[in-house]
Amino acid sequence: MSSELLDPLDLAFWHLESAGHPMHLGALALFESRPGAAGVVDLLASRAAAIPRLRMRVRDVLLPVGGAAWSTAKDFDVRRHVREVSLVGDDFTAEVTAAAGELMERPLERGLPPWEMYLLRGARDDRFAVLVKLHHALADGMRAVAIGAGIFDEIADVRRTGSRRARPLPPRSWLAGPRGLADFAQDRIEELGRAVGVGASVVRASRLDPRGLPALTAAPSGTRRLGTAVLPLDDVQQVRRVMGGTANDVLLAVVAGALRRWMHGRGERLPAAGPRALVPVSRRRPGSPPGAGNKLSAYLLQLPVAEPDPWLRLASVRKAMDRNKAAGPARGAGAVALLADQLPPLAHRFGAPLAGGAARMLFDVLVTSVPLPRSALSLGGCPLREIYPMAPLARGQSLAVAMSTYSGQVHIGLVADGKALPDLDRLADAAREELDELLALVCGHRAHEDASHG
Template identity: 75%
Template sequence: MTIELLAPIDLAFWHLESADHPMHLGALAFFTAVRGTAGGAGVLELLAARAAAIPRLRMRVRDVLLPVGGSAWAVDKGFDVLRHVRWLPLPDGDFAAEATRAAGELMERPLERGIPPWEMYVLTPEGETAEDADEDGRPFAVLVKLHHALADGMRAVTIGAGIFDQIADARAAGVHRVRPVPPRSWLPGPWQVADLAMARIVELGRAVGIGASVVRASRLDPRGTPALTAGSSGTRRLATAVLDLEDVQRIRRAVGGTANDVLLATVAGALRRWMLARGERLPVTAPRALVPVSRRSPGSPPGSGNKLSAYLLALPVTEPDPRARLAAVHGNMARNKSGGPSRGAGAVAVLADQLPAFAHRLAAPLAGSAARMLFDILVTSVPLPRSTLSLGGCPLREVYPMAPLARGQSLAVALSTYGGRVHVGLVADGKAVPDLERLARAMTDELEELLRVI
């Protein structure tokens, strides 16, 4: 029987987790029930059936004897999808606000170990029935939580997309049937041995270079902006913002660079506005953002293991001119890209590939505690399908991604593009950042300011 070991970076994510710092990704998706559909109150059974049909969601993590300290994916023989898919009615009021509040609280809770590490919640207004939704088109939402060991951003989208009508119907029709891979001999030939040895030498050389970059970039006194460095309370808060993608593209066309440069500059400007509104002194040293990038080749299948690296980006929050902030972000990202995702201190995740399994059990907690020495905030973009999506015939209106918080950090920013808009999910320590909605408003204010000055 073939054993699928956790990839090194996945094993690191599995052991990085603590009660105050759960390592799961999330997404909060809003839908509108339409006439002739079951709506939110009736979608639970459909969601459970589709989730159960995704093979990866039936897998749990188990320890193995070899390699020492390693773990593997195994089918959960006692799998019960109803342990993972739940219905949660919300109090009357502003549904979007109540769903956002509930999602923040649900993100606090680590996923149960010993069973497949994921959960989904159907959120509906309290007292709603399928007939109510059919008559008046009331909204509902779905919260998805996937452990980072189970999925990086790209793989999370691939897994999560399986619940939507378009992907589920295509799978049922066999459109996405995987072609069998011809077997290969386990015994390499002499030229393969030479190639493997050379590749290993190159990998070790790259790891040494990354390690040196990490040492140079680490801050022995990692004090910074109080808003970003408050102690952990284990609580979570979610806030959301919506940006017009055409506005982002208009700015990009006017000043050059990429749409991601514009979004990163928007984050920097929003942080500046937020810090000043809080009455905080702007930091002497620019806060650093860790910007994850995929190491997967374009068009390649998502595969079973995380393939992540990242860039380190100094966020120019002390720069008062929005155009100058954008120029600084563009220049720094261009330098990062010229070096590639496998070089520099931001590529610290690549080092996981060089460590034996037992080292992850010992080093992961230390590495998590040291994250604050390297960066202050995570800013990640999550790719989504460009097509219009629906669940049980109910159209998807908005989808907000959520990223985990590293130890010593109180804020993470995730962005995704869908339906001509950029949806921003802000996850923060609930006690450290009680005014997260102010930062969400600052995101829209900053993009409007950029539009005015181009």
């Protein structure tokens, strides 16, 4: 892979970045220590160096005007990207979480391949964690998982033995025949038609005065704080089986309830409508290879924080998500990312900062789910215990929520502006409290049904 133009959405993410708003994704992985794990940083470096995508950097191109391309960094040195950090405190979990938040503040160096990995070692024992940062232009959530998974023993073994070789793609012709040109023209007409509809929805959904949620739209400080929560997947599934819908519906309701508890504890006014969540969805077909670039759309969801009944909050979320899914990810204001495909590269270069500043007019908080491999993972023989995904903050916003399921648990990573949300740990606690209350309602419902049939 020598050179490859950035797709329009990748180019938008590249130009959205500023010093105070870095546009990288992250993941914090915590491992159980095992004897002989001293060489983990060397293992990380060697495995990262073996992933071709991590050798790519962004460079400007003459054509198209305003465009950029991925090209292989000829002077690539993996040691400029993989670093070791020694923690000094006694509480490993608290120390590693605080360190990860601080490291997420720092933008990636744009002249290098846009990624970093940090090995975080505890001061009192052999426990360690790995923080991975990937620029959003490099990958969306699914692609980031596919890239980052290369550091784990199981995926590295498969690559080394070649037991799962990808099928080669057929040669691609750049000279389309008449049928190909006709199909291309038809596709472009359909895309433009969808874009017009999405654009109109965005205009209708935009708020001229989005200042009603000070906790989530405080002035940016450039600082970052990480909060984490762990929810038992069995509890989520129990609620889903009684209420219906999907596990993601339950988790979105948990986020809504957690925000309600947290805002109420802060003494903030609970808005009658909202806050609005942007819920990304992948445009990749199920079972297809991750591929390069971002393939994203999204749904807009009003989180019913004003509703005092957890059961009704969940019902409201489920109903709204059912409407979103019926409309599909290519319609509605949430599909704003699809507009990137219709803009020329020069528009992304100069218009991205304006678009980034307008994000708060459309939504208040990002809530995303990142799929992970279902199999158990390890690094240097040390089992992966917990993994927390992290999403970037849009301009004018103070909180992003990312969730992943691994080893029977839902891991929630809360990335926040450090000064706007100094009480982020309270929000993490509120997520656990909300699921506990939903589970209690489910148990009460089942007990009532059992008594009725007894």
